Amino acid sequence: MFRQSRPPDPYQDLVSRAKDGDTRAFDALILKYGDKLFGLVYSMTSHKEDTHDLLQEIFAKAYQSLPKFQGKSTFYTWIYQIATNRTLNFLKKRKNRATSSINEMEEAIHQNPALIDTTNDANPERQSSINELQIKLNEALMKLSESHRMVVTLFDIQGLSHKEIAQVLNSSEGTIRSRLHYAHLQLQSALQETWEERF
Amino acid sequence: MKPSVEQISNLLSQRSNLRPEEDYWQDFLREFHHNQRMEAAAKSAPSAFVEPLRSWFSEVSPSKWAYGAGLAYATAAIAFFLVPRGVEINTMPSTPVNHQVVPAHSLEQLDPSSEGYAGEQVF
Numbered sequence: 001m002f003r004q005s006r007p008p009d010p011y012q013d014l015v016s017r018a019k020d021g022d023t024r025a026f027d028a029l030i031l032k033y034g035d036k037l038f039g040l041v042y043s044m045t046s047h048k049e050d051t052h053d054l055l056q057e058i059f060a061k062a063y064q065s066l067p068k069f070q071g072k073s074t075f076y077t078w079i080y081q082i083a084t085n086r087t088l089n090f091l092k093k094r095k096n097r098a099t100s101s102i103n104e105m106e107e108a109i110h111q112n113p114a115l116i117d118t119t120n121d122a123n124p125e126r127q128s129s130i131n132e133l134q135i136k137l138n139e140a141l142m143k144l145s146e147s148h149r150m151v152v153t154l155f156d157i158q159g160l161s162h163k164e165i166a167q168v169l170n171s172s173e174g175t176i177r178s179r180l181h182y183a184h185l186q187l188q189s190a191l192q193e194t195w196e197e198r199f
Numbered sequence: 200m201k202p203s204v205e206q207i208s209n210l211l212s213q214r215s216n217l218r219p220e221e222d223y224w225q226d227f228l229r230e231f232h233h234n235q236r237m238e239a240a241a242k243s244a245p246s247a248f249v250e251p252l253r254s255w256f257s258e259v260s261p262s263k264w265a266y267g268a269g270l271a272y273a274t275a276a277i278a279f280f281l282v283p284r285g286v287e288i289n290t291m292p293s294t295p296v297n298h299q300v301v302p303a304h305s306l307e308q309l310d311p312s313s314e315g316y317a318g319e320q321v322f
Contacts, residue, residue: 027228034224039217052227059231060238130210137210156211184208188201195202 015075019066026066030059033076036158037083043153044087045094046142054090058083073167080160080168084150091146129198133191140190148183155180 009015011032017025037058042051061082069078141149147169154160154168155176162180166173202210 030228031224035218038219039215042217043214056231056234060234063235133210152211156208157214159215184204187207192201196200
């Protein structure tokens with residue numbers, strides 16, 4: 001996981017070409033940032049269709065606003081700002097669908113090889129414990145407020161630094177650290193019972 | 200015993216590899232281009248004239264709306280005091296019309312020899 005500052009803009013050339021109307025360059029930017037943004041939005045919504053619709057919206061907004069992008073921040077920060085704003089607005093409107101979302105994330109947890117422990121000492125029993133923890137963790141995540149879940153997602157899942165999260169969410173580093181601390185405490189408490197049973 | 204923050208972070212970091220299916224981005228780009236074309240077609244319609252105005256108004260900050268409302272109020276107030284009131288409207292004097300009604304008995308006394316050129320009766 002990375003926590004150090006990113007280079008200024010690794011895809012500056014693509015950004016410039018996309019600003020000049022090169023649609024292929026914008027396609028390339030979608031492919032470069034798509035997986036990361038998918039992870040961000042899916043972690044927040046736990047719903048594939050919502051994630052897909054939101055990503056379409058996010059990239060459409062970025063495409064329309066690209067002529068106004070002045071390069072004061074990196075493209076990376078800029079598109080993350082669009083993604084977090086759109087996702088948080090969407091979640092405000094969709095609070096009553098959280099239960100079904102958890103079920104869908106559970107399915108993803110069981111199917112995704114990324115969440116399966118492939119170390120040498122891995123065994124079925126241990127894997128089952130990890131899966132159960134992941135499910136409990138997801139339930140706990142969904143119980144956090146959107147702003148706390150966003151900070152945890154950006155820091156622990158996306159690997160952004162406190163400073164980068166502060167820039168993306170247009171907030172202070174102190175606020176980000178405070179939210180992260182509170183969210184970690186909540187997650188620790190939520191996992192305590194399962195942790196004691198399994199480890 | 201609670202898991203430590205590091206252990207929570209490790210569990211969460213396993214999710215950084217959550218990715219869509221292999222062909223997902225090809226289909227995504229196809230849909231994205233389709234949506235862009237539809238939007239461009241919609242913009243080329245008459246709404247193309249309205250859209251920049253709508254966009255401009257949507258970007259105007261609340262303080263500018265307040266200035267605009269104040270300016271409109273001031274204009275209305277100035278107009279109210281500057282427009283003269285109580286002005287009399289001068290109308291053209293009407294010309295009196297002389298209505299003479301021919302009594303019925305005089306119609307019976309018409310002289311056929313006094314017919315005009317077009318056959319009308321001359322009184």
